[in-house]
Amino acid sequence: MSTYHLTTPLSDADIEKLNIGDVIFLTGDLTTGRDDVHMRVIKQGKQCPVDLKGNAVFHAGPIMRKNDDGSYDVVSIGPTTSMRMEECEAEFLKETGVKVIVGKGGMGPKTTQGCKDNKAIHTIFPGGCAVVAACEVEKVDGVEWLDLGMPEAMWKMKVKEFGPLIVSIDAHGNNLIDNNKVIFNERKAPIVEEISAKLDFLD
């Protein structure tokens, strides 16, 4: 378990040295993209309006405030459930060249394979810690696809020492949350049996 301070754009070599359980603090470009962005880019085949090559995508739907001069500030921004993007993520990595996915919870086998094939990682930012994250955003560079609404639009941001990001899928085929789920499921069966035996309420 090591800690890294990385700056975008990232190369294959930057990604290959990382393993599940490592902690990253990211500086540089971070763009939000969740359900509708994946839908447009992969299912509808629309051109992604932001160049994400070597950069990071954040599964997040923020609260933004528009200033009088038309610029935006981040009020609150935290990770959303990454698993919702499982269906499209591997193709999204290939299509856009994204190197780092930031989200919460795990992702499945397709993304794990996608990360291996495209030299990318999935990372977890502590869920619900949206003010901490907002304060690590230095600047909002702009927004694309705002017609999708505030949570679904692509918000382009500059971040500084953004983290802690815990590597949950690395580029070597490892998946931290999947490993955890195996342990949870092993523990589950005997516990369920033990409790069930105590709950026969029929006299």
Add this chain to the structure above:
Amino acid sequence: MSDSTNNSTEVINKLSDLLSSFICYSSSHLPDDVLNKLKEMREVETEGFSSTIYDAMFNNMEMADKLKRPSCQDTGIVQFFVKVGTNYPYMNLLHEALVESVLKATNDAPLRHNAVQVFDEKNTGNNVGVRVPWIDWEIVPDRDDIEVYFYMAGGGCSLPGMAKVLMPLEGYAGIVKTVFDQMTSYGVNACPPCLVGIGIAGSAEVAAKLSKKALLRPVGSHNENPRGAMMEKELEDGLNKVGLGPGGLRGKLSVMGVNIEQAARHPATLAVGISTACWAHRRSCIKINPDFTYDFLTHKGVTL
């Protein structure tokens, strides 16, 4: 404008201003019982990634308070559970005041725009949509006040929600299995440690609704039936032994607690409903009197 219209507008303004401040405050501050439980759990969860996550959580709460911002970006679909005294003088204005309070809070907190109209697939941009805010009414005889329970139903924490009807022969064991399966597959996405709400009844929709009502009960409270309380404790201890840990990154604990609510069932059915609340369990309750004085029941000593 007639005097009565004038008066109505004034009442709606007063009520919605108060309720909007109540929503804004609730979006950045957890209730006392949840906060105390998280402090207790933080003491125990010291290994692996646990401290990193708990440090971020407590740091986040401090910053949300200091900067007066919603503590989580997902401010959810707004749900109200209202107990209305039959002698409350403004019963006919209450619905409008509740909706108005959501519009105000959306602008003032600010809340994230979360109401997506079904079929149109468009975000309304103001958190008001068909049957949203969701309002659940309960009538209380011989009272002249109201109690408004407020809950922000976020996406991640609503994801493990489900209801199904079991055969009675599956028994309470069937409920235990359903709860554990749901928590080990979806729990990690609901920002654990969660509070688990369970409803047991004769049909799916009653069980589902009771599971949400169970989440409105304080952390650490018990089912009024001793067997119910025992089942809560067994499930809580059992889920903790699974060790989801904060954020699903493993630890010594999984849940803040398990609350069960029940309704008598049909002899031929045993329905179970599950709702989960994330660690950022933004639930609050305010009692409002006819003269607009209030008691902020979940957040003691706070003036709005």
